[in-house]
Amino acid sequence: MVIRLLLADDQALVRGALAALLDLERDMQVVAQVGRGDEVLEAVRSTSPDVCLLDIEMPGRDGIGVLEELREQAMPTRCLVVTTFGRPGYLRRAMDAGARGFVVKDTPAPELAEAVRRVHAGVRVVDPALATESLIGGPNPLTEREREALRAALDGSPVQVIAGRLYLSPGTVRNYLSSAIGKTGTSTRVEAAKFAEDRGWL
Amino acid sequence: MVIRLLLADDQALVRGALAALLDLERDMQVVAQVGRGDEVLEAVRSTSPDVCLLDIEMPGRDGIGVLEELREQAMPTRCLVVTTFGRPGYLRRAMDAGARGFVVKDTPAPELAEAVRRVHAGVRVVDPALATESLIGGPNPLTEREREALRAALDGSPVQVIAGRLYLSPGTVRNYLSSAIGKTGTSTRVEAAKFAEDRGWL
């Protein structure tokens, strides 16, 4: 009656350390570890774990994408997202994408095992502090196009380059960015992009 | 004859997991864990560990600052920096600040214990891939003022704001940023700032 676990985290050290920690629990067993998002599905297929621990930021495919992929394939595995600092927007998107739990790596270690047990039992687990932060942050006011423009503006690229990446006219891009600047209460597109990114709006 | 360890990492889960991993080694014992940079010195004083594992990004005081502090206080502890993805500039600055080793969290777990042993034995340990990356990155071509201007430009602030923070004329700031843009081969200040940050030039 052990809970079979899969760990997905790009940092090998963290992954191995988490495995060591969870393997100490008598009712848990780590049956697979992967370092890339696009390796999760295959690992789930071959080992059929009870619970997946997913990081958000991974090469290959990010945690949100993995959740969507697992749901599309109707895999019975329940997923607990374990990620670095709480971007409230990630919480919303992760739960929408099918996550059964969401905790940050800053939580005390003993709580993780308990969160795994609750997820395995079918209970949804969300870090309470994150949940409140997510509510006060409010919903995402940006349109899809505004988000795309902001994502492309994150690195400071000129409007012409952004327009090229989005196959849009430079004027249109400037309009979207101007709108996003207004909605975020900032004064430059880079500030708006960072503001939105911090809230997980991108 | 066990190696006494102190762990400093802001993510409680990672910290606890690393402790679990390293405590499995017969010749190691974790004697202290802290989650903030400004708690390291006191912990070192009270537990006098043989080796410190330091993260770079921590609240309170970053890893580089901790290294400088420990050296100022002439603490005999040897420090191994264990951080997320390799910013070559961090490597250089960490070693200059007194680190005895530098590895990324992406390294295979078994190598960490070995790195700890080598640091404890007085050998300097540097991830080979990072060392080469640090060399090809070349030296930092930016002047002190250019770095300050870039740091203040990282969030996309307008020149006026940057000038206010640096107590400089807007024109001067523009000149520094223009110079930095030229040196980095970029075309906007935000791109230049990100470019420099990636190389640890800030």
Add this chain to the structure above:
DNA sequence: GCGTGGCCATGACGTCTGTCACCGCTGTCG
């Protein structure tokens, strides 16, 4: 049917940005 809102675009406007030339001042090194 008609208002609403997102999408895409254009044009005009004023401001900000990036570049360049040039100034003086301070050190430092041959």
Add this chain to the structure above:
DNA sequence: CGACAGCGGTGACAGACGTCATGGCCACGC
């Protein structure tokens, strides 16, 4: 001493940026 590099500033200029008004197109809801 003169050459040189960094620091701080000014002025001018082309181009980029942010704002606004306006237009057409489409989908949705009352």
